[in-house]
Amino acid sequence: MAPFLRILGIETSCDETAAAVVERDADGRSTVLSDVVLSQLDEHSVYGGVVPEIAARAHVEALDTLIEEALKRANVSLAEVDAIAATSGPGLIGGLLVGLMTGKAIARASGKPLYAINHLEGHALTARLTDGLAFPYLMLLVSGGHTQLILVRGVGEYERWGTTIDDALGEAFDKTAKLLGLPYPGGPAVEGAAKNGNPERFSFPRPLVGEARLDFSFSGLKTAVRQAAMAIAPLTQQDVADICASFQHAISRTLKDRIGRGLQRFKLEFPEVGEMPALVVAGGVAANLELRTTLQALCDSNGFRFIAPPLHLCTDNAVMIAWAGLERMATGVEPDELDVQPRSRWPLDANATALIGHGRRGAKA
Template sequence: MTAGQLVLGIETSCDETAASVVHRSDDGRGMIRSNIVLSQIADHAAFGGVVPEIAARAHVEAIDAVIEAALAEAGVGFADLDAVAATAGPGLIGGVIVGLTTAKAIAFAAELPLLAVNHLEGHALTARLTDAVAFPYLLVLVSGGHTQILLVRGVGAYERWGTTIDDALGEAFDKTAKLLGLPYPGGPAVERSAASGDASRFTLPRPMFGRAGADFSFSGLKTAVRQAAEAAAPLSDGDVADLAAAFQATVSAVVADRIAHALDRFRAEFPAIAVPVLVIAGGVAANRALRSGLAAEAEARGFRLVAPPLALCTDNGAMIAWAGAERLALGLADGLDAPARPRWPLDTVALPMIGSGMKGAKA
């Protein structure tokens, strides 16, 4: 067994079947030994979004081969591992069950510790794997299902400083793409179209812009895009590009404004940190315009912006393996009765912004 921890991570919360082997050394440094991701985009493209039942079946069909490929690429077997980690939520419950159940079977058969990882914690800790970022730091998490600003104090210690009061940013990108007739997935399609568009042609509202706090709202912006599209119909390719550019520029401005409030708050609460860190994570973090706006705000306030490589912004097994390794180093592990959770906020203290029910808080 190598010094440190060697952890297999499994991710199946949405439409990627992923597995990775990551090594965490005793001094906290990380190394990705393998990272296999099988995307289901082609399976869902005809529907314009992820179909949960199709996703779950695809995970069942692919997961054994993906794990085998991850182990082979890393050059290890189950006997070489120190633990197995899997996403236990939040996510599409059918997919979560597939990955978590597989991890439980491996843990039982190979007599390994099981680490039931919060998918959001995987995103939150990725910057420590890629850039060895020290606690505490500020995180903006933007994905298809989540848009949050979080203070990351340590492993398992998170405070929600801002969140969406309606739709997630990734969802807004996907729905905007759909109403403009752009292909799925919507985020990359909108960005490609916006590259040739005139962002100043259409004037769109900037929800929450300039208000106190760091919360977001995107529902009204989507409605404004739809109304502008209807007014300009039938849409030419140029119209679509201009609307996509206006939407992307508006979103970038809103996110930069919201994060500015959080940056100022962080400065006030941690004045002794000379160069604090702002981390951007999640699938929408791949958007270059969004990154540019955040980089400008971070630089203006003396922060260092850390953005993991694009392959580690979207869902992947390496972030789950690393989160598991971080928890294992603290002596944390879970029983084989660890539940699969469709909802699982990182900040378990803050009151729900959108509401809650039998499945738990939405956000």
């Protein structure tokens, strides 16, 4: 039986500064004692995207106060915490440095062990916190920086089945919004405009649909949106709504094909899982209700359980970082040395072939 454990989590990989305290009892039951997130949306929206230097400075200014607030809300002292978990990558290197160095300092000063957490592992394991999900299961990670279909075999055991060969889905949403004059962040803006649009007006491409491999591609779709907008410029409000609706529709149909093939592969490779294997969706784009509806229907038709954690746990947060640390502690994974370094690129599946962005910093995907 695993011991009672309590962890302080720190997340600073992009433009949210976050701290949380999560505990796990001897029977494996978990409790989120505090969850504090400070968004930098106002600082970056004027630029139409995240500015790394601004993000790093904002983390420096806010993190100490947020950690203090997380401990206060959890009604625990630092002495009552068993370990520190801090995001070590992937992400913006300035933000990662702030969070990881803070975690190191707290660990050194308090004598607590430090766990340097892969941000993507936090997403991968969240469904075990919220739904008590057993291994193995599939995870679709859709965010501003990643679009991946990952087999989650166990803590520290991940196999990438598919990834984007160009743009991440969140990036495609943001760039489409910017092209159409919609505000940042692009995902909610495009979704909002699409509610009043005609999804059949424009026939946008569905890259890689029909191919056996499970990868994704969104750059061609983004280009098609630009060409359609230029062809009918100047755009009316209805034109923008129709483009957004057609764009979302193309993505939904693409995911239906790509993920559908992944579900079938899972059934073939893991027949022992039983009648209701699970597909988990995580990342900021998981907040899109049309995409959730598409994935829910797809799971229903394929005999899968569809799990979408609460929206505040789909976007960047420290709860998932603390939980990933707890999972590693409970399975006997040794803590990290205090000379561990942040990694702006850190694929969850270290054995997967690099498709894009391979260089000094490693493979992006």
